[in-house]
Amino acid sequence: MKYTFHRLPKEIGLNVLRKNKFMCSRCDSKERLCVHHILRVEISDEKYLDEDNLTVLCKSCHMAYHREAGHIRTPGNPNGGVYAGQPFGRRGKNTLPVICHCGKPQHAKGLCGKHYMQKLRGL
Numbered sequence: 001m002k003y004t005f006h007r008l009p010k011e012i013g014l015n016v017l018r019k020n021k022f023m024c025s026r027c028d029s030k031e032r033l034c035v036h037h038i039l040r041v042e043i044s045d046e047k048y049l050d051e052d053n054l055t056v057l058c059k060s061c062h063m064a065y066h067r068e069a070g071h072i073r074t075p076g077n078p079n080g081g082v083y084a085g086q087p088f089g090r091r092g093k094n095t096l097p098v099i100c101h102c103g104k105p106q107h108a109k110g111l112c113g114k115h116y117m118q119k120l121r122g123l
Contacts, residue, residue, distance in 0.1 A: 004034045007043060008054075016054045024058035032059040043120065 005013030013035045023030055036057045041047050057065060104112035111119060 002032055008035055012049055016051055017056055020056040024061050025055045026057060026061040029058040034062045036062055
């Protein structure tokens with residue numbers, strides 16, 4: 001089985017999965033599970049790691065949630081966020097890659113994964 005924690009420490013992600021019995025909280029699926037924030041918080045917020053604000057969704061329910069909430073723009077919701085997989089936007093295929101100051105491609109905020117995590121930890 002595959003699980004995703006999206007920048008959460010593995011132990012917190014596994015705790016949330018155990019608490020939810022390794023099942024999607026919407027459809028009870030046990031496949032392609034994601035640990036999801038109930039209330040959106042920035043990664044820099046101290047509540048980002050709060051297990052009471054985390055739940056488990058399967059990939060289908062996770063994407064459906066973000067489409068319904070308007071975080072992903074779809075043909076039925078043109079006022080939402082970016083089109084996933086489209087040529088423009090944060091996952092754009094036809095845009096030039098942003099390079100970290102060390103020369104590696106960016107992970108987030110214009111930094112590679114190593115430097116991004118150092119920034120988060122305040123190093």
